[in-house]
Amino acid sequence: MTYNYPDSTGHFGQFGGIYMAETLIPAVEELRTQYLRFRDDPEFKAEFAYELKHYVGRPSPIYHAKRLSDDLGGAQIYLKREDLNHTGAHKINNAIGQALLAKRMGKKRVIAETGAGMHGVATATVAARFGMECIVYMGAEDIQRQAPNVFRMKLLGATVVPVESGSRTLKDACNEAIRDWVTNVESTFYIFGTAAGPHPYPMMVRDFQCVIGNEAKVQMPEMIGRQPDAVIACVGGGSNAIGLFYPYIEEKSVQLIGVEAGGHGIASGQHAAPLTANAKVGVLHGNKVYLMQDENGQIIETHSISAGLDYPGVGPEHCLLKDQGRAQYVAINDDEALAAFDALCRFEGIIPALESSHALAHAMKIAPAMGRDKVLLVNLSGRGDKDINTVARLKGITL
């Protein structure tokens, strides 16, 4: 069986779709048409590859976390170093791809939503790089916990708009960005940050992020003579995870493990783990996905230590991979993620993003029970400089 999703209408099985207000439907259709036109265009591909190499600094290396692995005494942990990308996370891969498309579509104004601020920084960066006006919507709560990234966006010339509605986090920033888009639909390109939203975004973001998995598939045999036993990535919307997983889907010997934000624990209800908690299917932000909601279909507030994972939904392709059993989804709690954050700092001299710390924490959880010949590849999707204020506060330290 060959895996071939989404279908021509943007569905991944029952998931995905284009659940948008009428005003935006022509915009997503135009986006789909233009993306399909340029996706295989040699000139577009060459320009994307050039930017990834010379601007982002790809390929990102894979690093054997040997001291950490030795300390755990089991499986070997390898890290895909997306944290070494320009701007410090995987988000730039997608932002460049979409900016190149925006340029070809003649859009001079780009907007974005952001949670942790990494996608906002990536969008502000490419907007500066390509000379576009940039507006970033960010929840007021997130603006507080990610202050350094807010300043970075401003330095890069972007306007950061605080969103005060709802839970004042990522989902509300999405709502506000959609409101901007519907108002300025003709002039504006919405650079969506994760592999979710209306078709073609889940497919397009995946395609741009696949560089992660494509590189890993070449790098791992070079390093260890084979593919890893499992690839592990954190999942909020799921863009870094799908970028790593997708090229491995047909490699059945490689286990795919997505790690959601367990917050205070699944049982507490305060988490952001719709897949692990078996949330019901619902519709939000343009797609049908597993969605954290109450019995009346209202979206419930999520909790995670990590702003980038603090989202009630998840991309449609992850929903499908869960249903097919091809990928497994687990949750890591705030305190486990923090412990992994500390461990990577101390054992390897790498400060990971709190988002990526979730993926690492799961690898650290399962590694000890595995043989020393087993290999886990963790996507270190971002660096943790942005999180130092949050971590200090949690440790009771004033900077």
Next chain:
Amino acid sequence: MSRIRATFEKLKLDKRKALIPFITAGDPSPQLTVPLLHGLVEAGADVLELGVPFSDPMADGPTIQRASERALKQGMTLRGVLDMVAEFRKQDATTPVVLMGYGNPIEAMGWEVFAKRCKEVGVDGVLTVDFPPEESHDAFEHLQRHGIDPIFLLAPTTDDVRVQRVAKLARGYVYYVSLKGVTGAGNLDLSAIEQKIPQLRKHIKLPIGVGFGIRDAVTALAVAKLCDGVVVGSRIVQEIENSTEQNVVANVGKLVKELRQAVDQA
């Protein structure tokens, strides 16, 4: 004949345009929704659009967002909205009621259960903002089985091909979103509406209501001249927000009467 069709046929005979006010169910409080609906009819409303509050109203501006938040804080649910329509119907068997909102609360209830309950309580039409024709097959099967009209939005960005697609599926009336933006925006462009409506009429045989950005008697009259019905939402919700529980029914009634007089000059 459906209540919506009967209403528009009568209006056509009388050479009048429809006035279609919108309020959010449960705003300012659940107890006041049914009195407000009766007040709207008394003041001259022809069709009632009743908003089902949703936690993430992406197509709405700040005014209707706040109304949703007020309603949800007081425990408003889709079930509760349907019960309100049942209560309303005890005293009003003729005025059409259209539920307007987002798809997820209905998804959570299940379209079959929802459509059946709509029929039972006397809902006439359903408009789900974030369910375009492409994603609506199952939903509409259930609605149509129970004789509930699916109401569709058309927008300034909708091209001819899509208008034809909507023309095939729509029942009751079609709601033309008069501007690119969220509800309550101020950038109404009358000449653009004037250009677009004849294009829509080539394919749409149903009555066309126009909404978004209609703020007062002057804009209501100007828009009424161009179409079959005027939808007023944010302006009424704003009046509710600025009123007390004691005077809200009277204040909203006064506003809607002014709009009625304006629309009747068209």
